[in-house]
Amino acid sequence: MKVAVLKGGRSLERGVSLRSGARVEDALGRLGHEVLALEADGELVKRLEGERPDVVFVAMHGIGGEDGTAQELLEILDIPFTGPGVAACVRCIDKALTKHELRAAGVPTPDWFAFNQTAFRELGAAEALGELEQRLGFPLVVKPSRGGSSLGVKFAESASDVPAALVSAFSYDDRVLLERFVDGRELAVSVVGDEPLPVVEAIPLPGHNYDFEARYEIGRTSFVCPAQLGDAEAAAVTEAALAAYRAVGCSGFSRVDVILGEDGPQVLEVNAIPGLTDTSLLPQAAEAAGTSFEQLVEKILELALTPARA
Amino acid sequence: MSEPPHRRRAHARGSDLERYAGLFAARTQVMRSSAMRDLMAVTARPEVISLAGGLPDTSTFPPQTFAAQMTRIAQESAAEALQYGPTEGFGETVDCIVEVMGAEGMLPDPEDVIVTTGGQQAIDLLCKTLVDPGDAVICEAPTYPGAIPVFCSYEADTIQVECDAEGMRIDELETVLERLDGEGRRPKFVYSVPTFQNPAGVTMSLQRRQRLVEIARSRELLVVEDNPYGLLRFEGEPLPPLYQLDGGDFVIYIGTFSKILSPGIRLGWAVAPPPVMDKIVLGKQAADLCTSTLTQYFVREYFRDGNWREYVESLSEIYRRRRDAMVGALGDYFPPQATWTEPGGGLFVWATLPPFIDTGDLLAKALREDVAFVPGQAAYVDGRGANSMRLNFSAGNEDEIREGIRRIGKVIAEQVELYGALTGERPAESDPRSQPTQADSTVIPFRKAEGA
Numbered sequence: 001m002k003v004a005v006l007k008g009g010r011s012l013e014r015g016v017s018l019r020s021g022a023r024v025e026d027a028l029g030r031l032g033h034e035v036l037a038l039e040a041d042g043e044l045v046k047r048l049e050g051e052r053p054d055v056v057f058v059a060m061h062g063i064g065g066e067d068g069t070a071q072e073l074l075e076i077l078d079i080p081f082t083g084p085g086v087a088a089c090v091r092c093i094d095k096a097l098t099k100h101e102l103r104a105a106g107v108p109t110p111d112w113f114a115f116n117q118t119a120f121r122e123l124g125a126a127e128a129l130g131e132l133e134q135r136l137g138f139p140l141v142v143k144p145s146r147g148g149s150s151l152g153v154k155f156a157e158s159a160s161d162v163p164a165a166l167v168s169a170f171s172y173d174d175r176v177l178l179e180r181f182v183d184g185r186e187l188a189v190s191v192v193g194d195e196p197l198p199v200v201e202a203i204p205l206p207g208h209n210y211d212f213e214a215r216y217e218i219g220r221t222s223f224v225c226p227a228q229l230g231d232a233e234a235a236a237v238t239e240a241a242l243a244a245y246r247a248v249g250c251s252g253f254s255r256v257d258v259i260l261g262e263d264g265p266q267v268l269e270v271n272a273i274p275g276l277t278d279t280s281l282l283p284q285a286a287e288a289a290g291t292s293f294e295q296l297v298e299k300i301l302e303l304a305l306t307p308a309r310a
Numbered sequence: 311m312s313e314p315p316h317r318r319r320a321h322a323r324g325s326d327l328e329r330y331a332g333l334f335a336a337r338t339q340v341m342r343s344s345a346m347r348d349l350m351a352v353t354a355r356p357e358v359i360s361l362a363g364g365l366p367d368t369s370t371f372p373p374q375t376f377a378a379q380m381t382r383i384a385q386e387s388a389a390e391a392l393q394y395g396p397t398e399g400f401g402e403t404v405d406c407i408v409e410v411m412g413a414e415g416m417l418p419d420p421e422d423v424i425v426t427t428g429g430q431q432a433i434d435l436l437c438k439t440l441v442d443p444g445d446a447v448i449c450e451a452p453t454y455p456g457a458i459p460v461f462c463s464y465e466a467d468t469i470q471v472e473c474d475a476e477g478m479r480i481d482e483l484e485t486v487l488e489r490l491d492g493e494g495r496r497p498k499f500v501y502s503v504p505t506f507q508n509p510a511g512v513t514m515s516l517q518r519r520q521r522l523v524e525i526a527r528s529r530e531l532l533v534v535e536d537n538p539y540g541l542l543r544f545e546g547e548p549l550p551p552l553y554q555l556d557g558g559d560f561v562i563y564i565g566t567f568s569k570i571l572s573p574g575i576r577l578g579w580a581v582a583p584p585p586v587m588d589k590i591v592l593g594k595q596a597a598d599l600c601t602s603t604l605t606q607y608f609v610r611e612y613f614r615d616g617n618w619r620e621y622v623e624s625l626s627e628i629y630r631r632r633r634d635a636m637v638g639a640l641g642d643y644f645p646p647q648a649t650w651t652e653p654g655g656g657l658f659v660w661a662t663l664p665p666f667i668d669t670g671d672l673l674a675k676a677l678r679e680d681v682a683f684v685p686g687q688a689a690y691v692d693g694r695g696a697n698s699m700r701l702n703f704s705a706g707n708e709d710e711i712r713e714g715i716r717r718i719g720k721v722i723a724e725q726v727e728l729y730g731a732l733t734g735e736r737p738a739e740s741d742p743r744s745q746p747t748q749a750d751s752t753v754i755p756f757r758k759a760e761g762a
Contacts, residue, residue, distance in 0.1 A: 151674060164667075171668075
């Protein structure tokens with residue numbers, strides 16, 4: 001089969017995408033496919049039309065690749081592609097939108113407020129900050145609504161931290177979220193097709209918060225897979241994750257990030273196209289389930305060629 | 311058979327991850343990746359005006375000269391140039407080094423010189439020779455971002471002493487030394503870039519140089535003077551290097567051909583007292599046996615022509631114009647709350663923004679405008695510097711520099727305005743919440759030309 005691997009792009013997660021893509025290309029080669037490496041650039045459509053691959057493996061992360069843009073193009077060109085469809089990507093890339101979907105579907109997610117810059121620049125939303133802080137309590141989490149990884153995510157310990165945290169978050173997106181901080185274990189549930197994989201727990205090593213740098217480097221965060229959870233806990237976390245996956249309309253594969261606090265699991269976000277690098281969580285979870293990276297890639301391809309996409 | 315279209319690199323499978331993790335040395339836990347490496351990957355896009363690098367402009371080196379010299383090497387000494395060389399480097403290379411140091415008034419004993427693979431290796435070898443895990447190493451705040459990973463990989467306890475317009479604050483250094491005395495600890499060395507510092511662009515005053523050397527003598531404390539930029543002077547009279555003031559007893563000197571000739575040849579050097587040098591040579595043997603013979607031959611040929619100083623002067627003139635372009639653009643495009651250094655030489659300007667701006671996050675915004683800089687945190691071990699940035703003026707031409715600064719100024723202005731809207735238009739200076747982080751702005755009287 002002729003498989004194009006779409007990677008790179010201009011998002012801030014370009015580097016991660018290139019690593020994901022390279023790893024997928026290796027696996028496809030070992031599986032005996034004809035592999036075509038495709039940089040997401042100005043030549044993309046021309047190359048896709050010229051090459052007409054049987055399927056495109058989308059290994060892009062962040063804005064531009066994971067937000068439905070590439071997917072929309074592939075739909076127009078009528079080329080099957082891996083991972084969620086346009087609508088799910090659009091919902092997942094925007095955390096505020098994701099959370100609305102989750103709440104509507106009854107999936108637990110921490111309380112939040114979302115604002116765009118206009119609210120502060122033109123509508124005087126700053127006046128409402130006090131009220132909002134009171135409702136969410138401290139510490140609270142400030143994050144850009146769109147974008148993956150944890151770039152621009154800040155913890156505000158008190159009201160005086162909030163304006164600078166907002167300025168930081170607005171560096172990444174025009175819309176930001178202020179979210180109730182939930183103290184708990186950081187878990188991730190990857191779903192392939194409609195099958196949840198074992199839960200992974202991310203434990204930052206002493207001195208490293210679970211930040212952008214730690215997330216992609218071996219030895220900075222330790223990952224436990226399967227996470228040490230009781231049967232009931234694991235079932236509740238998996239159930240919440242699956243509910244979230246369905247609520248946003250994901251298909252193919254995705255990863256749901258969950259915090260397990262005192263009040264049970266709460267879904268933070270759904271990553272439409274999670275990382276597939278050496279340190280990424282989805283491949284680790286698959287491995288724990290006895291699925292090699294090659295088998296995982298093959299499975300994802302099969303799902304892309306199965307017609308019923310949400 | 312044709313080459314397969316995919317890469318054949320053996321990749322780690324998920325199951326291998328834990329196995330690797332178990333193999334890593336404890337020191338890798340403290341090895342820092344370059345700050346925001348993934349973000350910086352985006353700066354490599356061709357359309358980005360990068361003020362982030364530290365690249366000298368090698369485009370001015372005449373290709374004909376390069377070709378003629380390499381041809382001469384091939385014709386006259388191919389076998390030798392392709393062979394291993396002595397660990398300490400060739401005597402002829404050391405002669406060139408003595409000539410370069412002589413241009414700044416230093417007279418090292420050739421026996422004390424070792425040729426290294428760039429100045430960076432000299433820092434590494436010194437740490438390898440002197441630093442045990444947990445040992446105190448003192449450097450400037452901010453310090454050369456490339457030194458931090460070296461200190462970290464040897465698990466040094468890195469202590470940073472503030473800089474102002476006259477370089478490292480020696481009074482603060484003394485406070486640190488006294489504190490360490492009280493803890494029964496002796497720092498292994500003080501690392502300083504006293505002239506046209508990277509990243510702050512400041513130069514240590516004569517008085518502080520003298521005081522630092524006195525302290526080194528009285529305490530028998532080693533000072534490592536890293537001087538890549540001393541000859542790239544745009545104006546003013548040169549100050550004596552620490553090495554010259556001290557005579558080489560307690561000052562270990564690091565030099566490089568990177569900024570006066572080419573970083574691609576990877577040629578630097580260290581000058582150290584014989585007992586230290588013996589250990590450095592052993593370390594160098596273990597690291598790479600010897601520095602590239604070929605590039606040492608190139609330097610030898612290049613110096614034979616005798617025009618190296620003219621080339622350095624032409625570079626300084628180019629960089630001076632670019633510095634002027636940058637400083638002018640900063641005045642035009644940065645907001646009044648911002649401050650910056652005006653270096654009399656070297657490659658870098660250090661700008662400090664209001665404390666509510668995190669330059670790591672600002673970089674993400676700047677990249678959308680296709681411009682890049684180094685966030686200030688890269689120059690600190692402790693998270694300080696979050697509202698500062700390093701700006702390089704050697705790599706781009708004047709138009710690019712001006713446009714780059716204009717774009718950065720634009721994103722800063724947007725953040726300043728937003729912060730105003732968030733805090734009810736209170737000016738940043740009178741904002742009480744900004745006070746605790748004031749100490750982060752290290753280079754105080756910014757706009758005054760430091761003059762050296």
